[in-house]
Amino acid sequence: MKHRMALAAIAASALIIGACGERDDEGGRYSTEPVTRGPNSVASGMHYTTIGIAAVRDPHTGQLLKVAPAPSASTNASGSVVAATGTGEAMQFPFTSPGLAKTGGTSVVSFTDDANHHHVLALLYAGIGGPPAAIQHYVDGSLVSTSAYTWQKTSTGWLRTHSLIQVVRHGTLYGTYTTNTVPSKGGGGGGGGSGPAQPVRFDHAPAAGPLQQMIGRVAYGLAFALAPQDASAQSEILVGPCRQDFLKYSAAAAIVVGITITIGEAPLLTPLLISQLISAIALLAGTEDLLLDCVVGHMQMVGSSGGSGGGRSQPPPAICLQGSFAPQCSTPFTL
């Protein structure tokens, strides 16, 4: 569960745009809670300045309007969105953080929150590994945000140098948030501390039942102990993730076989039997679709190791099933 929440925090770190005054209230869940405040953050002994620019959709014109750093009634943006614009926080993930990849590839994380909404995070890792380079966040099958990050490897971790987050509701782009982090010129103010920047933490309580939390902790602990830098840590060890879909597919196949046998044994081929076979085949196709999505989504596909900045790993086409980062997949708001 911490693993999932940490990854959700990457996607949700600047999703404060979702808390702006739009129609639905789902954006309220995507708030971010940076631990340290102040315009200049410190990572690996250096000072950095992060500038954040938010843009929200004007409901009247449909245009994206930049949010000014000062509160402004014209943009109708919430206080948290306004506060995030201008100077912001430098984000760094220490090398010991969970969810860092060693090579390129894809990973899918899914969970159900306490409001019974099913979340799916599709993560794409660049060839050099590290934190995810891109994330797509789905809630109940609908795309709600896409994120792209550029990471710089420092002596203590991965520093986010650039990010672009797009918030989507019902297929419409509602807002964007971009950050740009550059080294500060000259020594920064206060503190003089040389420790790494604090990672973004998700302060809300994990939204899972006690049994799920226990399973998640056991799975997370085992995964972290056995493969601490492996972004493919499974969160379900005791229960297979695709068991339900497999059972549905098997039962649907049994229906097709049963009706086919009935047709074979029947003295007459009636239209009702034919239509029943057709609907059974359609049911089989639907359950197979779900099973394939589940299996592909839980497969850990590692791209070719390109060395240090070497060959580009070709994203497998299966990622198109979960939404797309690759150019050959057609989806809105492809990064």
Added chain:
Amino acid sequence: MTRSPERRSLFVALMLIAALVSVAFVAPWAANVRQSIRPQLPLFVVVLATITGVGQLVTGVVEGLGKRGGWSAAALPMALGISAMCMALSFLPGAPGTVPRLLPILGAAFFAVTAAVLQHRARERSEP
């Protein structure tokens, strides 16, 4: 009345087609096909399975209440009808992530197999 070997060939052909189409769905190029038919599949199953189920159930009632009917005449169409209705139920809207529901699909499978057994026994009884 069609002869038995032809029906067996029909059975084999149908199973082969179903298997080939299922395997074809796994291919990468079928991803676009799957994505395009995904929204319509539940609707298709609900509508067609409901019509079929109602038709089979009504047939079962009519045959069961007929003069030479009785439960034995009604059992086969009723089993097919319940199987079809269960298929339709499985795809009715519900909580996110639960559609299609497992229990109705299992019920549909049970009644489909039951129907196959009943039909097989009826054919054996009718053979000299």
